[in-house]
Amino acid sequence: MFAQGLSSLGTSISTVALAVMVFDRTGSVFHMGGILASATLPLVVMSFVGGALLDRFEARRLMVIADVGRALLIISLPVVVGLSVGFVYLVSATIGVFASIFNPSQVKLVGEVARREDLIKSNSYLSIARDGSELAGYLIGGALVVTVGYFATFALDAATYLGSALLLFGLPRVLPVGPAPRLLALVRQSPRALGVIWSRAELRTNFLIALVPMSVLMMATPNAYALALDVYDVGAKGFSIMEVITSLGWLAGGVLASRLNYGGDRNTYVFVSMLGMAACLGLVGVAHSFPLAVGLLALGAVANVGMIVGSMTLFQEIEARPDKGRVIAIRSGFGQLASATGLFMGGGLGTLLGVERVFTLMGLVAAVLAIAVYAPYRLRDMRRVVSQVSVVAPEGEDGI
Numbered sequence: 001m002f003a004q005g006l007s008s009l010g011t012s013i014s015t016v017a018l019a020v021m022v023f024d025r026t027g028s029v030f031h032m033g034g035i036l037a038s039a040t041l042p043l044v045v046m047s048f049v050g051g052a053l054l055d056r057f058e059a060r061r062l063m064v065i066a067d068v069g070r071a072l073l074i075i076s077l078p079v080v081v082g083l084s085v086g087f088v089y090l091v092s093a094t095i096g097v098f099a100s101i102f103n104p105s106q107v108k109l110v111g112e113v114a115r116r117e118d119l120i121k122s123n124s125y126l127s128i129a130r131d132g133s134e135l136a137g138y139l140i141g142g143a144l145v146v147t148v149g150y151f152a153t154f155a156l157d158a159a160t161y162l163g164s165a166l167l168l169f170g171l172p173r174v175l176p177v178g179p180a181p182r183l184l185a186l187v188r189q190s191p192r193a194l195g196v197i198w199s200r201a202e203l204r205t206n207f208l209i210a211l212v213p214m215s216v217l218m219m220a221t222p223n224a225y226a227l228a229l230d231v232y233d234v235g236a237k238g239f240s241i242m243e244v245i246t247s248l249g250w251l252a253g254g255v256l257a258s259r260l261n262y263g264g265d266r267n268t269y270v271f272v273s274m275l276g277m278a279a280c281l282g283l284v285g286v287a288h289s290f291p292l293a294v295g296l297l298a299l300g301a302v303a304n305v306g307m308i309v310g311s312m313t314l315f316q317e318i319e320a321r322p323d324k325g326r327v328i329a330i331r332s333g334f335g336q337l338a339s340a341t342g343l344f345m346g347g348g349l350g351t352l353l354g355v356e357r358v359f360t361l362m363g364l365v366a367a368v369l370a371i372a373v374y375a376p377y378r379l380r381d382m383r384r385v386v387s388q389v390s391v392v393a394p395e396g397e398d399g400i
Helices: 002-026 029-038 041-045 047-056 059-080 085-113 116-148 150-168 183-199 201-211 213-217 220-231 235-260 266-284 290-316 324-353 355-392
Strands: none
Touching: 002 059, 002 085, 002 116, 002 150, 047 059, 047 085, 047 183, 047 324, 059 085, 059 150, 085 116, 085 290, 085 324, 116 150, 116 235, 116 290, 183 201, 183 324, 201 213, 201 266, 201 290, 201 324, 201 355, 213 266, 213 324, 213 355, 220 235, 220 266, 220 290, 220 324, 220 355, 235 290, 266 290, 266 355, 290 324, 324 355
16 A cells, blocks of 8 residues: 555656646646656557566566656656656656556556455555545646756656665565466467456446547546636636545545445445446536536546446455456556546537536436446346345245
8 A cells, every 4th residue: 555655746846847847848738748648558558568577577577667666767757858758748748558567457456455354445445545635736746846946856756766665575475376387378368358348247237338428528637627727717726626536535445445345346435436427527517617617527536436446356355366367457448548538528529519518418318328338237136136046046036
């Protein structure tokens, strides 16, 4: 949990510092957005390779390597930005590669070291550590750049990754299941993990919920910025208040999820959270009040944590198998693809239809899509229960 907190603190500090540094050096919003996006793309592309690594090597070792690698790359940014902005794109993309290894490794490792009945609570505490540290990093990142400069800020950022790596050494070693095949063979077999997800109803349903309705709801992020700065015209101060309150919603979601410790069907947990998120974001469009809209965004963040925690737990509970790392990594990669798609579409639709209309529309569309994905899964389970009851009912009785 402390390693997650340090790693997330470093990520958020570097996000702020990198954006400010690039804009100061180039004066280009295009480069600022492009470089931040270059760190996201490998999360999708590398999911197949990262999953193969996770099935070949122990998760703890991969997390340590990823943290050390990011520390070295982060400290190089103030140097390479003076050489060429192209080098910054390359370093940022490589940082994304290491993130694509770290994230699924953590999901798998938690599933290996935590007791099954404690997974929901463990994931909730990790969520609190991640979101609390990100909030702190966003708040202090800009201040650090102004007061101590880029090199000292990135040096502090690198130190957080090294601290995370040191903490991870204290975790137990959990070696992959079965013999260790060649890495290239595992990479070639990675697409089969997608078939494993599709062949199992609970995994397929979770995969589709994350891929379809979640991509719609992710359109809220760019439109939330426009909501504060354009629709309600509250300026930078109001925008910062919105960010802080929304981040507090993420923290509250982690606390709530840890207290619920939901023991039922994971997809039901995810589905209810998705509907809650869709309702909150849809109502933002008709709030006509900035404080009310911010409160709804915070409640949407609470629901979003429930969806993330439920999904992580579902995939952690998969039985030990040689391709488990690839299954987790591919689910993570496609989830990132859905998020990136929503972020890309959101700004365009906000400009075309209007920010408030987009919030209302995406809430309705996401709710309909979530029901369309979840209903067949739920009906299948109901039919199976009815069939089992009918089989075991005494002769001459209804059985239902």
